[in-house]
Amino acid sequence: xxxxxxxxxxxxxxxxxxxxxxxxxxxxxxxxxxxxxxxxxxxxxxxxxxxxxxxxxxxxxxxxxxxxxxxxxxxxxxxxxxxxxxxxxxxxxxxxxxxxxxxxxxxxxxxxxxxxxxxxxxxxxxxxxxxxxxxxxxxxxxxxxxx
Numbered sequence: 001x002x003x004x005x006x007x008x009x010x011x012x013x014x015x016x017x018x019x020x021x022x023x024x025x026x027x028x029x030x031x032x033x034x035x036x037x038x039x040x041x042x043x044x045x046x047x048x049x050x051x052x053x054x055x056x057x058x059x060x061x062x063x064x065x066x067x068x069x070x071x072x073x074x075x076x077x078x079x080x081x082x083x084x085x086x087x088x089x090x091x092x093x094x095x096x097x098x099x100x101x102x103x104x105x106x107x108x109x110x111x112x113x114x115x116x117x118x119x120x121x122x123x124x125x126x127x128x129x130x131x132x133x134x135x136x137x138x139x140x141x142x143x144x145x146x147x
Contacts, residue, residue: 049091049134051127057087059100060145068123068137076106076114076126085116085145093134094119096127106135118143 066079084100097116098104106114106126114126122140127133 047134048132049093049127050132051089051091051096051129053089054087057089058147059084059086060097060147061085063144063146064142066123066141066143068126068141069139070106070126070135070137074106074108074135077104079104079116088115091117091127091134093117093136094124116143 062079062081062083062085065081068076068079070076083102085097086100087095088098089096094117097118099115103113104115105111106128112128112130114128116123117125117127117134121143123137123143124140125134125136128135
């Protein structure tokens with residue numbers, strides 16, 4: 001019978017005692033904090049910039065689906081073919097377009113409305129009106145539109 005007990009211990013190993021639980025939870029909290037700090041958000045991955053608004057800008061329709069590549073920790077919904085975008089202004093990085101039929105949303109630790117920033121027929125980034133900031137896309141995505 002003693003032999004079976006040794007096999008059981010070898011298979012199942014030993015478990016931490018309750019006195020080790022605070023140390024394990026503390027380590028887990030530290031690791032979670034490091035994970036969160038490693039993720040970018042719009043305020044840390046952006047450059048503050050002013051927008052010059054304009055009235056009566058052109059409305060264009062996306063000719064193809066677009067998936068933006070934003071910094072790690074920031075995600076955006078796919079831009080759908082057929083979606084309409086209105087030119088609303090400019091920033092130093094390009095022309096700024098707002099979604100016409102809804103709201104374009106990006107997510108970091110929260111969700112925010114965003115606009116597309118286009119330069120030379122490429123989407124070069126997004127503009128966050130909440131943060132008054134520009135976040136670049138790497139690589140850029142083509143802005144193929146129907147006028």
